[in-house]
Amino acid sequence: MSFDLKELMEQRRGENFQLHARYLNPQLAKVVKTLGFDRFYQRGEGCYLYDYDGKRYLDLLSGFGVFALGRSHPAIKDALRQAIEADLPNMIQMDCALLPGLLAEQLVRRSPSNIERVVFANSGAEAVEAAIKFARMKTGRSRILYHSHAFHGLTVGALSLNGSAEFKSGFGPLLPGATQIPFGDLDELKKELTKGDVAAFIVEPIQGKGVYELSGERWREIEAAVHEAGALFVCDEVQTGLGRTGRFYAFEHYGLAPDIITVSKALSGGFVPVGAMLTSDTIARSVYSSMDRAMVHSTTFKGNQLAMVAGLATLQVFDDEGIVSHAAAMGEVWKARLSELAGRHEFIHDVRGEGQMIGLEFGRPTSFGARRRWSMVESARKALFSQTLVVPLFHRYGVLTQVAADNVNIIKLLPPLIAAEEEIEYFCHALDELLSDAERNSGWLVEFGLTMAKGVLKKTRTPSDATSRTA
Numbered sequence: 001m002s003f004d005l006k007e008l009m010e011q012r013r014g015e016n017f018q019l020h021a022r023y024l025n026p027q028l029a030k031v032v033k034t035l036g037f038d039r040f041y042q043r044g045e046g047c048y049l050y051d052y053d054g055k056r057y058l059d060l061l062s063g064f065g066v067f068a069l070g071r072s073h074p075a076i077k078d079a080l081r082q083a084i085e086a087d088l089p090n091m092i093q094m095d096c097a098l099l100p101g102l103l104a105e106q107l108v109r110r111s112p113s114n115i116e117r118v119v120f121a122n123s124g125a126e127a128v129e130a131a132i133k134f135a136r137m138k139t140g141r142s143r144i145l146y147h148s149h150a151f152h153g154l155t156v157g158a159l160s161l162n163g164s165a166e167f168k169s170g171f172g173p174l175l176p177g178a179t180q181i182p183f184g185d186l187d188e189l190k191k192e193l194t195k196g197d198v199a200a201f202i203v204e205p206i207q208g209k210g211v212y213e214l215s216g217e218r219w220r221e222i223e224a225a226v227h228e229a230g231a232l233f234v235c236d237e238v239q240t241g242l243g244r245t246g247r248f249y250a251f252e253h254y255g256l257a258p259d260i261i262t263v264s265k266a267l268s269g270g271f272v273p274v275g276a277m278l279t280s281d282t283i284a285r286s287v288y289s290s291m292d293r294a295m296v297h298s299t300t301f302k303g304n305q306l307a308m309v310a311g312l313a314t315l316q317v318f319d320d321e322g323i324v325s326h327a328a329a330m331g332e333v334w335k336a337r338l339s340e341l342a343g344r345h346e347f348i349h350d351v352r353g354e355g356q357m358i359g360l361e362f363g364r365p366t367s368f369g370a371r372r373r374w375s376m377v378e379s380a381r382k383a384l385f386s387q388t389l390v391v392p393l394f395h396r397y398g399v400l401t402q403v404a405a406d407n408v409n410i411i412k413l414l415p416p417l418i419a420a421e422e423e424i425e426y427f428c429h430a431l432d433e434l435l436s437d438a439e440r441n442s443g444w445l446v447e448f449g450l451t452m453a454k455g456v457l458k459k460t461r462t463p464s465d466a467t468s469r470t471a
């Protein structure tokens with residue numbers, strides 16, 4: 001009997017959570033259920049997910065930034081169909097295939113002039129691992145610096161550069177000499193750099209965890225200090241790259257010229273995992289320095305044809321549909337609409353981010369009733385308020401969002417880059433109603449409490465810890 005995907009999925013429909021609990025990660029199954037996010041999705045299209053009951057969900061997570069072009073973009077589907085139909089000679093290994101060359105050419109063309117070489121990988125973390133290795137080889141030094149709150153992936157090297165202790169706990173010892181720099185702290189950075197053993201400082205130009213930003217001036221001081229010390233400046237654009245912030249790379253906002261760039265997520269077209277590390281010819285040559293070193297850094301699936309096709313088709317859609325300038329324009333709409341809400345809702349303390357990467361920070365209100373409700377929520381657990389919004393946003397309005405990091409009241413919005421005024425308006429309307437409820441009475445809290453009524457709040461860790469512990 002031949003494989004029939006539709007029939008298989010129909011036969012086993014509804015077993016999702018049992019299967020995950022039995023064979024994958026039972027804790028994740030529990031978290032999703034406890035938050036009441038346990039839905040049976042049937043399909044995804046554009047900015048929306050649809051469940052088997054026909055309910056529509058606005059996806060403001062976009063798979064942590066993967067679905068830049070939305071889900072199921074017809075051009076990417078068509079490109080992948082073409083690739084499969086063509087019986088491409090994939091991963092011959094002792095070969096130099098055309099498609100990786102073409103995708104590398106496209107990426108280099110969109111990068112600053114010092115970027116001349118591409119090393120493909122399968123994920124963001126793997127691209128970061130490559131950056132660590134190339135920086136060490138080029139400089140002959142071992143230490144890597146990273147920012148507080150940084151997130152660069154969860155493989156051992158990338159994990160060593162993670163700014164949250166919770167991720168690292170129990171997995172050590174990690175990379176020796178990896179050192180955390182308080183976000184934007186130039187003096188601390190210089191102190192570490194003067195030790196003379198730093199290979200690289202890796203940064204997210206806009207931080208994923210909490211959507212924290214620095215001024216262009218501070219970034220340029222940081223870059224200059226790193227170069228002055230003979231170290232490499234690495235911009236991790238796995239999340240911010242490919243138009244997310246309204247520029248092709250987020251570092252363009254600040255006029256930076258990194259030695260190494262990492263990309264991943266959006267390059268996949270939402271279909272085929274891929275990552276890439278981009279760098280200069282000199283840095284690349286320090287690793288691939290002779291014929292017998294041609295494979296010293298490599299991976300079996302590098303240049304996998306389907307990933308290359310997805311990447312090439314994605315970049316073409318970027319050009320055809322003006323994705324980057326659309327993301328920039330929508331960033332202005334987000335800021336205008338959310339600032340207007342911030343003017344009316346005292347719970348909103350900050351609106352930040354660029355393009356389609358937005359952080360909404362909530363804080364203690366001043367008026368008596370609202371302040372009382374805030375204290376009630378926050379005394380149950382620090383930074384719970386934002387979770388009390390994320391849950392009803394999903395249940396009441398079908399909007400998928402996330403808390404941006406542990407112990408902070410920040411909701412992060414990471415919509416598909418194609419999201420337009422309609423989606424922004426829908427979200428703002430939902431948030432407006434919820435915050436009005438929270439200011440007037442406790443209905444929203446009862447709604448949240450009912451969802452969480454399984455006693456989770458009594459445990460030391462709540463699901464918000466786990467859901468925020470992702471990109």
Ligand SMILES: Cc1ncc(COP(=O)(O)O)c(C=O)c1O
Binds near residue numbers: 124265471
């Ligand atoms: C800035 C950044 N770097 C690296 C990674 C790791 O990517 P991956 O999850 O594909 O390993 C992420 C993932 O969210 C990220 O946001």
